[in-house]
Amino acid sequence: MTDLFVVGISWRTAPVAVREKLAFREDELPDTLRALTTTAPVAEALLVSTCNRVEVYGVGHAGADPTGPVRTFLARQRGLDVRDVADALYDHRGNAAVRHVFRVASALDSLVLGEAQILGQLKDAYAVAGASGTSGPLLGRCMERAFGVAKRVRSETAIARGAANVSTVAVDLAHRVFGDLSGKSVLVVGAGKMSRLAARHLYASGAQHIVVTNRSPEKAEALADEIDGIAKPWAQLEQLLTEADVVISSTGAREPILTKALFKKVTKARRWRPLVVIDIAVPRDAEPKIGDLDGVYLYDIDDLEKVVAANLAERAKSAEQAVRIVEHEAGQFEQWLRTQSVVPAIRALRDRFHQVAETELTKTLDQLARREPLSAVQRESIQRVMQLVVNKLLHQPTTALRAAAADEAALRADVLCALFALEPVRASSDAIPIGALDTAQLEAIALDDRAAPPQAIPDVPTTSPSEPSERS
Amino acid sequence: MTGDRLLSVAPSPAFWVAVAAYAAASAALFMVLAGKTSWKRIALGLVVFAFVAHGTDIGWRGTLNVHPAQSVREAIGFLSFILTGGYLLASTRYQLTLGGVVIMPVALVMLLAARLTPAGAAPDGLDTLGRIHISLATIGVGVFALASALSAIYLVENRALKKKKFDSIAFTKASGAPLEGLDRLSHRLVLVGFPIFTVALVLGAVWVSRLGESLDRPEYPLAAVTWLAFAGLLLARQVYGWRGARAAKLTLAGFAAAIAVLAIYLIRRMVA
Numbered sequence: 001m002t003d004l005f006v007v008g009i010s011w012r013t014a015p016v017a018v019r020e021k022l023a024f025r026e027d028e029l030p031d032t033l034r035a036l037t038t039t040a041p042v043a044e045a046l047l048v049s050t051c052n053r054v055e056v057y058g059v060g061h062a063g064a065d066p067t068g069p070v071r072t073f074l075a076r077q078r079g080l081d082v083r084d085v086a087d088a089l090y091d092h093r094g095n096a097a098v099r100h101v102f103r104v105a106s107a108l109d110s111l112v113l114g115e116a117q118i119l120g121q122l123k124d125a126y127a128v129a130g131a132s133g134t135s136g137p138l139l140g141r142c143m144e145r146a147f148g149v150a151k152r153v154r155s156e157t158a159i160a161r162g163a164a165n166v167s168t169v170a171v172d173l174a175h176r177v178f179g180d181l182s183g184k185s186v187l188v189v190g191a192g193k194m195s196r197l198a199a200r201h202l203y204a205s206g207a208q209h210i211v212v213t214n215r216s217p218e219k220a221e222a223l224a225d226e227i228d229g230i231a232k233p234w235a236q237l238e239q240l241l242t243e244a245d246v247v248i249s250s251t252g253a254r255e256p257i258l259t260k261a262l263f264k265k266v267t268k269a270r271r272w273r274p275l276v277v278i279d280i281a282v283p284r285d286a287e288p289k290i291g292d293l294d295g296v297y298l299y300d301i302d303d304l305e306k307v308v309a310a311n312l313a314e315r316a317k318s319a320e321q322a323v324r325i326v327e328h329e330a331g332q333f334e335q336w337l338r339t340q341s342v343v344p345a346i347r348a349l350r351d352r353f354h355q356v357a358e359t360e361l362t363k364t365l366d367q368l369a370r371r372e373p374l375s376a377v378q379r380e381s382i383q384r385v386m387q388l389v390v391n392k393l394l395h396q397p398t399t400a401l402r403a404a405a406a407d408e409a410a411l412r413a414d415v416l417c418a419l420f421a422l423e424p425v426r427a428s429s430d431a432i433p434i435g436a437l438d439t440a441q442l443e444a445i446a447l448d449d450r451a452a453p454p455q456a457i458p459d460v461p462t463t464s465p466s467e468p469s470e471r472s
Numbered sequence: 473m474t475g476d477r478l479l480s481v482a483p484s485p486a487f488w489v490a491v492a493a494y495a496a497a498s499a500a501l502f503m504v505l506a507g508k509t510s511w512k513r514i515a516l517g518l519v520v521f522a523f524v525a526h527g528t529d530i531g532w533r534g535t536l537n538v539h540p541a542q543s544v545r546e547a548i549g550f551l552s553f554i555l556t557g558g559y560l561l562a563s564t565r566y567q568l569t570l571g572g573v574v575i576m577p578v579a580l581v582m583l584l585a586a587r588l589t590p591a592g593a594a595p596d597g598l599d600t601l602g603r604i605h606i607s608l609a610t611i612g613v614g615v616f617a618l619a620s621a622l623s624a625i626y627l628v629e630n631r632a633l634k635k636k637k638f639d640s641i642a643f644t645k646a647s648g649a650p651l652e653g654l655d656r657l658s659h660r661l662v663l664v665g666f667p668i669f670t671v672a673l674v675l676g677a678v679w680v681s682r683l684g685e686s687l688d689r690p691e692y693p694l695a696a697v698t699w700l701a702f703a704g705l706l707l708a709r710q711v712y713g714w715r716g717a718r719a720a721k722l723t724l725a726g727f728a729a730a731i732a733v734l735a736i737y738l739i740r741r742m743v744a
Binding site: 156317 | 634636651
């Protein structure tokens with residue numbers, strides 16, 4: 001069992017009315033994190049607070065269960081009684097906590113499956129924890145791995161593909177027709193809220209000209225100012241349609257304004273250049289038959305919702321594959337953690353063997369030197385033989401410890417310590433950063449047949465919480 | 473090369489490797505289309521492998537004095553090679569899984585037809601002019617084949633978008649190949665292929681007239697129809713602004729005529 005834990009609340013367990021009570025502003029996070037590590041048995045901590053979740057990821061002090069105190073801490077920080085939010089709060093420890101963090105980072109636990117925001121929010125939260133001094137090697141390793149898993153999930157599965165809301169579907173459809181939207185022109189007909197959102201998304205995706213037209217010139221001006229567009233008179237509608245690449249229509253007209261007769265003239269004048277028409281008005285602004293014309297791609301609000309549904313269904317299909325990736329990566333992390341738990345015992349055993357060897361070697365060399373002076377080559381040969389013997393002897397117990405299951409490894413480490421009277425320094429996360437030792441370094445501790453000097457335990461690189469993106 | 477000598481030599485080991493790689497690439501691309509997106513690199517790797525093996529086979533035949541342009545049969549093998557190369561080139565820019573699922577099996581069938589069908593006898597009078605004619609015609613038709621493949625993908629995707637088939641494979645899997653890009657690339661390929669094909673046609677006419685052969689064979693008017701289709705396409709695009717579905721359909725019609733010409737040549741040679 002590792003010391004990693006998760007305590008939190010999310011859209012799965014609580015409505016927004018409850019979540020908002022436990023939410024933290026960004027500027028509150030550093031003080032909150034410091035208070036948490038001071039008052040609760042928590043050595044490392046990170047707090048992520050978004051509209052869909054408030055969660056603490058951390059590492060507890062050895063032997064303590066930090067989840068209860070963290071629950072209480074969260075409630076008290078927001079002036080609540082912990083009993084009032086007990087049902088909404090959940091906690092995970094050990095491998096379950098690691099799996100949860102990996103799932104959250106991969107947007108498998110998000111309200112909109114596969115959404116991209118959560119990864120950025122986690123990276124921000126990790127950076128805040130780093131700057132506040134509450135992130136440490138074990139949590140850091142877990143978060144960096146989580147970012148790597150998220151990247152893998154996004155690149156190897158279709159979980160993040162396709163627009164997941166109506167206002168971005170217009171962009172998606174325009175991409176399918178035009179590819180790159182840079183230099184494309186968008187015509188907004190009417191001044192509805194949805195068309196404003198869709199126009200903004202198109203603009204953000206590279207569309208360079210946004211033209212607004214409305215029967216009311218004042219409304220057209222107002223909307224054009226709001227979305228960095230240009231207002232044009234309603235009377236020029238035919239000409240504007242001829243020049244546009246994407247049309248977003250949401251007027252309050254009772255009768256269609258984008259008629260087939262009008263579009264026949266428009267498509268001919270355009271020489272059948274593609275034209276994407278997004279009609280989000282109810283009643284509809286466009287006659288359905290204009291979609292039959294060459295080069296015209298017409299979509300109404302129902303179509304957009306069908307695209308969203310199709311995309312979400314595709315994402316759901318990919319979720320299974322994504323879960324397999326998360327499970328695999330969590331298993332790898334578990335394996336890595338297990339290896340870390342026996343490091344102190346291996347280190348102590350290695351030190352003991354090398355100390356004994358060094359002492360006996362010094363004595364022997366002195367005795368030999370008294371009888372007959374030894375050459376440098378002879379001394380080096382004797383030292384090399386001694387170190388080789390020591391390393392060969394260390395190989396088997398090291399391998400056995402590394403290969404054992406978590407509980408078995410701890411037992412074997414205890415037996416080893418008892419047999420050799422070892423006193424391993426339990427590396428707590430706020431003392432020695434064992435969390436940063438990797439398998440290769442472990443191998444180097446005991447398997448280096450070239451016999452490194454006794455104290456030459458490989459340098460342990462410290463994690464850099466302030467640079468998570470580089471490692472992700 | 474004399475008239476009674478068979479045109480071909482036995483397929484090289486590289487040919488069998490290419491056949492296996494084409495088949496594996498087709499299967500892998502199909503798996504990608506079916507949702508195994510992680511297979512994409514493997515599929516592209518197999519296409520590259522098939523392309524290299526195919527090229528090796530052509531080179532090996534070259535060492536045995538079998539020129540890719542010495543007959544229509546050899547030219548079809550070379551056409552298949554151009555098709556695969558063009559697909560690889562286009563794949564660097566667009567996501568063409570759907571196209572690959574069509575193109576790879578077509579390339580495989582063409583290669584098999586080029587190597588395993590009866591070779592027939594060599595034509596009389598295959599001089600330098602004849603070789604240049606066959607080479608240029610092969611390259612021209614190869615470029616038209618690529619343009620046609622893109623046009624076919626265009627029509628499938630266009631239909632999915634127009635008919636709002638949001639759950640169709642063309643809509644969900646081929647998102648990396650935007651319609652405008654497909655149309656533009658197809659047009660550019662026709663612009664490249666047309667002058668090559670035109671020169672091939674003229675040289676072919678000169679070659680045939682030198683040999684004193686009659687021009688009443690069905691492949692000659694069909695070749696003219698091919699040329700007219702692509703000339704009409706370029707004219708319609710340039711003068712009347714044709715694009716999209718109309719242009720794609722005309723591209724496919726022109727290519728169908730080109731394929732008919734090749735088929736007639738091949739059958740005639742096999743029978744001979």
